Amino acid sequence: QKEVEQNSGPLSVPEGAIASLNCTYSDRGSQSFFWYRQYSGKSPELIMSIYSNGDKEDGRFTAQLNKASQYVSLLIRDSQPSDSATYLCAVRVRSSNTGKLIFGQGTTLQVKP
Amino acid sequence: GAGVSQSPSNKVTEKGKDVELRCDPISGHTALYWYRQSLGQGLEFLIYFQGNSAPDKSGLPSDRFSAERTGGSVSTLTIQRTQQEDSAVYLCASSRRDSPTGELFFGEGSRLTVL
Numbered sequence: 001q002k003e004v005e006q007n008s009g010p011l012s013v014p015e016g017a018i019a020s021l022n023c024t025y026s027d028r029g030s031q032s033f034f035w036y037r038q039y040s041g042k043s044p045e046l047i048m049s050i051y052s053n054g055d056k057e058d059g060r061f062t063a064q065l066n067k068a069s070q071y072v073s074l075l076i077r078d079s080q081p082s083d084s085a086t087y088l089c090a091v092r093v094r095s096s097n098t099g100k101l102i103f104g105q106g107t108t109l110q111v112k113p
Numbered sequence: 114g115a116g117v118s119q120s121p122s123n124k125v126t127e128k129g130k131d132v133e134l135r136c137d138p139i140s141g142h143t144a145l146y147w148y149r150q151s152l153g154q155g156l157e158f159l160i161y162f163q164g165n166s167a168p169d170k171s172g173l174p175s176d177r178f179s180a181e182r183t184g185g186s187v188s189t190l191t192i193q194r195t196q197q198e199d200s201a202v203y204l205c206a207s208s209r210r211d212s213p214t215g216e217l218f219f220g221e222g223s224r225l226t227v228l
Contacts (some may be wrong), residue, residue: 004155032215043204043219044156088155092215098169099144099208099215103156 003027004091006104014112019076021107023089026070032092033065033072034101039085048074079111115139117220119205125226126195134190134223138207145188146217147180148204156204162188195227 005024013019021035032051036044050056050063050072062075072091076083086108090101118137126132138145147159158172162182173179177196182188192199202224206217 034216043221046216046218049216090156090217098161098163099217100146100158100161100169101156101217102158103148105155 002104003093003102004089004104006087006089006107008105008107010108010110012110012112013079015079015081017079017111019079019083019109019111021074021076021087021089021109023072023074023104024070025072025089025091025093025102027091027093028067028070030067030070030091030093033063034090034092035061035063035074036088036090036103037085038088038106044088076109079109081111081113084109084111117205117207117218119203119220119223121223122221123224123226125228127228128197129194131191131193132195132225134192134203134225136188136190136205136207136220138186138188138205139218142207142209142218143185144208145182146206146208147188147190148206149201150204150222151201159190159203192225195225197227200225200227 003026035048037047038044048063050065056063060077064073086106088106089104120135145162148156150156160180161169164185165182177193180190202222204222206219208217
């Protein structure tokens with residue numbers, strides 16, 4: 001089992017819709033969770049971090065964390081064509097005292113005008 | 114500098130040659146990470162530096178790979194006797210060790226192509 005798993009997609013949504021991106025992780029003791037956005041040919045850019053159960057909202061983005069289910073998601077409201085990118089879920093595992101993040105394979109999102 | 118700087122941005126080399134990739138982290142960031150991203154894949158952890166020491170080298174794929182960091186700043190990733198499977202984008206990231214949120218900030222990467 002991979003430590004961090006994502007559906008590779010592509011996930012296609014129409015402009016203005018809600019895009020829902022999902023991620024599961026295997027280490028039950030994981031403490032920190034991050035969503036990065038990566039445009040084609042560019043480096044990953046942090047868009048959200050979440051540390052406790054529940055929802056965290058930032059503009060059109062909402063991160064949701066459920067530690068009991070080992071599940072973290074990212075909702076993008078009012079999706080725009082500029083949101084089309086690969087979204088990487090990253091987890092800081094309990095066993096790491098180095099701060100390194102373990103990344104999922106990424107989900108490609110396509111927002112169609 | 115304002116962000117993580119990596120060089121070269123692109124490197125094409127022949128199989129068997131050695132290559133060096135450079136990373137200049139954000140000023141004041143004591144933690145530095147190297148990741149590798151193969152085509153269509155996620156990020157694969159290679160090595161972590163805290164200051165000049167590397168307490169976690171667990172991701173280095175073989176003894177052809179090595180890295181060092183000097184002055185608690187610039188890091189160099191060296192790949193000896195390159196192979197075609199080494200072709201990837203090598204990403205460097207840095208963070209403040211004492212940051213409560215622990216975000217990693219990435220450079221633009223060095224794209225390595227081994228012919």
